[in-house]
Amino acid sequence: MKRRSLGLLSAALMLAPGAALAADPPAAPGPIQTAPTPGGWAGELDALSKWIADRGKGTSCAARCYTLERLKLSGRVGEGPLEFELVGRVLADGAVDVPLFGPPKEVRLEAVTENDKEAAIGFEGDRYFLHTAAKRFVLKGKMTLGSDLTLQIPGPLNTLEADLASGAVVEGARLSGIVGTTIHLNRQDKAAEAGPTVFQLSRAVRVGREISFEYRLVMRSGTDLGVVRLPLTLDEKVLDVTGATGFRVEGNELVLPTSGRTAEMTITGTLAKLAAMAPDARSGYEWWLIESDPEHRVAVTGDARQVDSAESPIPRSQSTSRLFLMQKGQKMEATVTPLAAVDALAAVVQSHQRTVVVTARGDVVSQDHVNYENNGVDYLAYAPSGRPIFLSTSGKAERIMRQGADAEEILVPLRTGSQTVQVQSLSQTGLKPLFGTVTVPMPSYALTASRVHLTVGLPAGVFPLALLGGDRPKWAVEGSDLLVSGIGFAAGWAAVRPGQGTSPSRLRTLRILGGIVLASLWFLWEPGFILSLIALGLWGLIWLVGVFAKGAARAAATVVLIGGLGLVGLIGLAAMSSRSPVKSSDISYEPPPQRAAAPASTLGGGKLDEDRAGNGWVDKGGGVLEGVTPVPLPLPDYRHSMSASRELVTKDRPFRPMLVYVTDTAVAPIAVLWLVGLAIVVSAHRGRMKDGYRRLRERIDRAAAPPPAEAKAANVEAPKDKEGEEG
Numbered sequence: 001m002k003r004r005s006l007g008l009l010s011a012a013l014m015l016a017p018g019a020a021l022a023a024d025p026p027a028a029p030g031p032i033q034t035a036p037t038p039g040g041w042a043g044e045l046d047a048l049s050k051w052i053a054d055r056g057k058g059t060s061c062a063a064r065c066y067t068l069e070r071l072k073l074s075g076r077v078g079e080g081p082l083e084f085e086l087v088g089r090v091l092a093d094g095a096v097d098v099p100l101f102g103p104p105k106e107v108r109l110e111a112v113t114e115n116d117k118e119a120a121i122g123f124e125g126d127r128y129f130l131h132t133a134a135k136r137f138v139l140k141g142k143m144t145l146g147s148d149l150t151l152q153i154p155g156p157l158n159t160l161e162a163d164l165a166s167g168a169v170v171e172g173a174r175l176s177g178i179v180g181t182t183i184h185l186n187r188q189d190k191a192a193e194a195g196p197t198v199f200q201l202s203r204a205v206r207v208g209r210e211i212s213f214e215y216r217l218v219m220r221s222g223t224d225l226g227v228v229r230l231p232l233t234l235d236e237k238v239l240d241v242t243g244a245t246g247f248r249v250e251g252n253e254l255v256l257p258t259s260g261r262t263a264e265m266t267i268t269g270t271l272a273k274l275a276a277m278a279p280d281a282r283s284g285y286e287w288w289l290i291e292s293d294p295e296h297r298v299a300v301t302g303d304a305r306q307v308d309s310a311e312s313p314i315p316r317s318q319s320t321s322r323l324f325l326m327q328k329g330q331k332m333e334a335t336v337t338p339l340a341a342v343d344a345l346a347a348v349v350q351s352h353q354r355t356v357v358v359t360a361r362g363d364v365v366s367q368d369h370v371n372y373e374n375n376g377v378d379y380l381a382y383a384p385s386g387r388p389i390f391l392s393t394s395g396k397a398e399r400i401m402r403q404g405a406d407a408e409e410i411l412v413p414l415r416t417g418s419q420t421v422q423v424q425s426l427s428q429t430g431l432k433p434l435f436g437t438v439t440v441p442m443p444s445y446a447l448t449a450s451r452v453h454l455t456v457g458l459p460a461g462v463f464p465l466a467l468l469g470g471d472r473p474k475w476a477v478e479g480s481d482l483l484v485s486g487i488g489f490a491a492g493w494a495a496v497r498p499g500q501g502t503s504p505s506r507l508r509t510l511r512i513l514g515g516i517v518l519a520s521l522w523f524l525w526e527p528g529f530i531l532s533l534i535a536l537g538l539w540g541l542i543w544l545v546g547v548f549a550k551g552a553a554r555a556a557a558t559v560v561l562i563g564g565l566g567l568v569g570l571i572g573l574a575a576m577s578s579r580s581p582v583k584s585s586d587i588s589y590e591p592p593p594q595r596a597a598a599p600a601s602t603l604g605g606g607k608l609d610e611d612r613a614g615n616g617w618v619d620k621g622g623g624v625l626e627g628v629t630p631v632p633l634p635l636p637d638y639r640h641s642m643s644a645s646r647e648l649v650t651k652d653r654p655f656r657p658m659l660v661y662v663t664d665t666a667v668a669p670i671a672v673l674w675l676v677g678l679a680i681v682v683s684a685h686r687g688r689m690k691d692g693y694r695r696l697r698e699r700i701d702r703a704a705a706p707p708p709a710e711a712k713a714a715n716v717e718a719p720k721d722k723e724g725e726e727g
Helices: 002-014 016-023 040-057 479-495 504-524 526-548 551-578 610-616 664-684 686-704 708-726
Strands: 066-076 082-090 096-099 108-114 121-124 127-132 136-144 150-153 157-166 174-178 181-186 198-207 211-220 227-231 237-242 248-250 253-257 262-271 285-292 296-302 305-307 322-327 332-338 347-358 363-374 379-382 387-393 410-413 417-428 435-439 448-458 462-468 640-649 658-663
Touching: 066 096, 082 096, 108 127, 127 136, 211 227, 237 253, 253 262, 285 296, 285 332, 387 410, 410 417, 448 462, 462 640, 462 664, 479 504, 479 526, 504 526, 504 664, 658 664, 664 686
Parallel strands: 066 157, 198 285, 347 448
Antiparallel strands: 066 082, 082 136, 096 127, 108 136, 121 127, 150 181, 157 174, 198 211, 211 262, 227 253, 237 262, 248 253, 285 322, 296 332, 305 322, 347 363, 363 417, 379 410, 387 417, 435 658, 448 640, 462 658
């Protein structure tokens, strides 16, 4: 019993430090409440058992559970497999997968051992891995590289040592801190590595909003090129290299790994600025292509010779390209001067045709057809001077949108190229009962319009007198109207021939009145004026025929004259109709294509439910719905119209037309006066009309009575017959 107690005491003394460490963990920031432990041997044995249990659990690894300390390569590059030795450690309890190198399709591993035992090697994706639970492992084996002599090391690897009998690692024989790196091996020693025998470098520098470059590099050599370093003397920022994999920038050099004896690659990127330019030391000469956009000007100085840009090995992209041939030892400098941009017209209205129709109730319906050329404007703020009711671009109806709820302008989407816009709007105005003026509403937009043409239509009973505000004022009475009315005045003057006994003063007054009556008929009733001229001309020609011809010739000439004057009258009426004002029926109207009608409901009668009616159920508002694509409104009918135009209309030089009009109420007294004048002229010819009627009646009676010779013969023959009957 005494020996047993001494054994327990000695075990407790030997494990006392560990028990104390297990019983007293590191202090936490706050006080820790622990349960009291029993004293004596029982307490010490309890603490000892807890420490042993905690020690058996081990530590867990949450992130990287391994370390790779050193990779050593040996052998001859390109002359068989290389030998490798990898030393590492496992940080977790249990087996882990340690990534090695790859890719497996290019690297073959042979005779791999772990701590002088066969290693568990596998691969996943683009790398090999080692499955091990050893706290420290030494992995040895042989590897055979592919034709490109590259080795990918995912790492992290602390150090890489290359003790090669022949050949070298391009990146260096002693490397450290390797993570996700591809190393390149060369069959030639780095000390004996020679530069390429052919080194052709062509450069292109393009100046725009940023300065970009494109280098074409062609290399050929009798041995493997290996890794080529290209100095970045202009502080180039390399973005891409075509023809080389795994390129990188080290300081002011671009490292270009190659394989084989020839290489062609294209290097692109940007420059911060242009400075002094010189050829590479390995180049016998270089081509330099300097280009700039229209917003920059590049001045080149130096001893390089400018040649035809068509000889450039790099394709040109600007018309300002210049090609320079720079020999070894020559230099060249370039200075970039940005040019100040001038405001230009990104969009312009080629033609604007506006039709404004005023109804008898004062409604103003406006329709605009705008042809524009656009090269960069997305939306146009368009103020239609009224409530917009329709919008279409290039024949396609658009939803009418505003910048805000209180904004007057609508946003018209503009497409690039030559396009058209149609806008309809509705407003109100007032017409005075006799005469007045109306300021024709015009739209407002920020674009410059080359030409604006306006047509104003008025209802029946309202006559336009003038349309002002255009390049030239438009009047209802033109020079041709004055000429025609002058002809009518002369015809009316000559046609007045009152009877005998009329005094000269009265005759002159009647002729003036007759000329005024016939001349004013052109403005009151144009067809009546044409018919009156035809009648007067026919009467005058028949009178002349009666003076110079008799009998059958007189009748034939009369028929010919009547036919000729009738033909002239028809031609005059046709010409008059062709120059008549445009009516609303003359305007072509083609509504936009509509969607196919929905199929009729197969349900029985009854009122549609409002939840199923959709937009088709319009109880009030005249078919107006918010937010839908509108349909065009045909223009109202109008009887009279007047047109005007204005060239080069801008927001600073607006087109503000004004219409002067008169109503039929004001024209009615003039028509009454015309009738009074006509009555006076006609009454002055009562005697001639009676005399003419009498002569016409006598001619008709004379033509109906038998000739005198026939009557006498009838009187002589009658008695003979009577005597014969008596006998």
